[in-house]
Amino acid sequence: MSLVSELQWEIGEDFHDKLVEGIYSDASRIAQKAVLKEDGKKHFNIDAAIDKVVTSRVFGFPIMLLLLATVLWVTITGANYPSAMLNNLLIGMGYPFLKELAVTISLPWWLTGFLVDGIYLAMAWVIAVMLPPMAIFFPLFTLLEDFGYLPRVAFNLDRIFSKAGAHGKQALTMTMGFGCNAAGVVATRIIDSPRERLIAIITNNFALCNGRWPTQILIGTIFIGALVPPYLSGLVSAASVVGIALLGILFTFIISWMLSNTVLKGKVSTFTLELPPYRPPRFWKTVYTSLIDRTFIVLWRAIVFAAPAGAVIWLVSNIYIGENSIAVNLIDFLDGFGFLIGLNGVILLAYILAIPANEIVIPTILMLTAMIYGGTGVGAGDGVMFEFDSQMATADLLHAGGWTLLTGLNLMIFSLLHNPCSTTIYTIYKETKSAKWTTVASLLPLVVGIMVTFVIAQVWRIFTG
């Protein structure tokens, strides 16, 4: 050992430099002998020309926004039909079929409730809402990646992210988060600097994911869109949803800055970004791998987590302690705190029950509200999640449940700022291998959300009396 340190002393500190230098000079000598250079010059010029445009001061940002808007628009409109079809198939037809089947083979009511109303319905909901947008969004995104455009986005935006102590590539993982936070967290593997990668993981939840867009759109339409004359309501409710998504981006920057200047400042930080040459995307291969790697893996995890959630939702609504079901007891218990932050016990319980999947928040809220306020005739029974076909009916039920504009607004904000779903939490743990960072990533958004909604609720009450 002493010989080793003596030698190390003699070699000096920059022997690693010398080693790399040696390897490179060897490699270039070999390459010169073995590789015939094609006329690569011309090909490169095309790349340079594309680069000049997509990173130019004038066109750089507009092109980026246009592409992002196109991808989101194609995803949202394109997903409508398959979503409706899946909904019709799994919930409209599959659900009654299973109920009848249960009757035919004379299952006890509680087993039917547990299996069909609980587990099956939750899984069906998650698949119907989640699968189509993901199956469109991820392949589109991967095509852009394969073409070579995405590194240029990171290149364009790096200055802005570096101000918050983050990496330009976080722009990509954040965008991926708009599709699914779990996929966004996996995507942070492209950031090879430990500090910036953790920042990207912890803040990914501030990107409004596909499971939360429907909640935003529904509540935005019912509560915000209803404030203005009907001919403006579409525009205003869309603006409110976009506003929430932008608020999420704002929080991404604020929290990134805070993390990089406090708990993470000792972590190693490097920056590398290679701008690879452009190439025509390999369409089918890309579609196939993005479906397998991103869509189905995430979907599978979501189903695995949604099934027990469905079971729990059914159980708490149907097991009674004293006169009331567990759900009612919990709602009574949570009502006080819910009121304090401008929400109510139903919403909080729904968010606790729906930790596995944001997709089932609205159905759970509706079911619980109907259970408590709706009386008979609404919904399909305790513990059976449902959605209305018309937004009017939803609005009526929520107003009957005592919802105000404040409840709607704070629900939209809380939907943005709360703990990640369990799929994402599990993914964060797998990626970081650290219980500490997983806890931070799970609780930080929740604490922020509670603080923001609390302040809004108090200010609201001061001004409205």
Next chain:
Amino acid sequence: MINPVLALSLFFLVLGVVLLLFWPEKGLFWKFAGTLVSNEKTLMEDVLKQIYHMEHEGNAGSVLSLKGSIDISEEKLVKVIAGMESKGLIRTNGIKISLRKEGSDYAVKIIRAHRLWEKYLADKTGVDKRQWHHLAELAEHKLTKEQVDDLALSLGDPRYDPHGDPIPTSKGDMQYMQHVSLPLFPVDKKGYIVHIEDEPESVYEQIIANNLQVGAQIIVIEANERRIRFTSEGEEVVLTPIVANNISVAEQSHSGVFKINTRRLTGLKLGEKSNIVGLSRECRGANRRRLLDLGFIPGTEVETCLSSPLGNPRAYLVKGASIALRKEQSDLVLIEMNNDKAYGN
């Protein structure tokens, strides 16, 4: 229902108290935790280190001069010195205090721990260089000899700390480099920054603000009592003599000399080409390895090929690959000064 005004005031009160306590570095909690650390052992080690530095600079230690550099009451200082004397670490002669062999060895051990910890922070963590000194001041009192030796081994037995100070070996040997302070260095001669003093903080801050680094090639243009004008890696810098005094310069750097005049890659305009001379010493640890792996090695041709819309980062063409670097990084890549080739023809 709780009164919203009351609830809101209570919330901001609690938030304020938490921020006041735990605000990074300046929070009261951290300050309080800091005072707990300075116990008798810490104090004694600080005093030992100070006497050692004074003797090294050729000054004799005394209670008065020590009080000037260590922030404690005279009464406490006298007590600490008495304790040290009874332990056989120092001897006093009138007002003069000098180190015995044991005391000197002890001081060198602490200095070794301090400088190794700074080296560790520089190479293996992302801690900002403004904090290295402060953190090493805390760590030096806690590390055992075994821990220090393990640290040295894992860092590859480094010879110099990031400020350019020699790190004592486990036997206590130190290799000081011949150097003079910047104002005394001859004009128009090529030299290298070999040491930057990190105390006092305000002066160090100015040096950092001017982007001066250990290992940087400098040429003094003008030196008088009012200002020192010089180029560092091709950039012109003007400092007051007081600030310049904290920079030491030698004709040779820790890792030899560059035959050619160098400047920073940041100065290479869009479309221009040059050859890489090397990486600055300031480029350390993971960052250095990464740049080397990407092909930023001496002798390689480099061309600035693209600038992002906001001007930073920029992309450079190295060995046929287009690599984006932030300004902080391209500042650390040194290229040839005079051998610019025009783009195209």
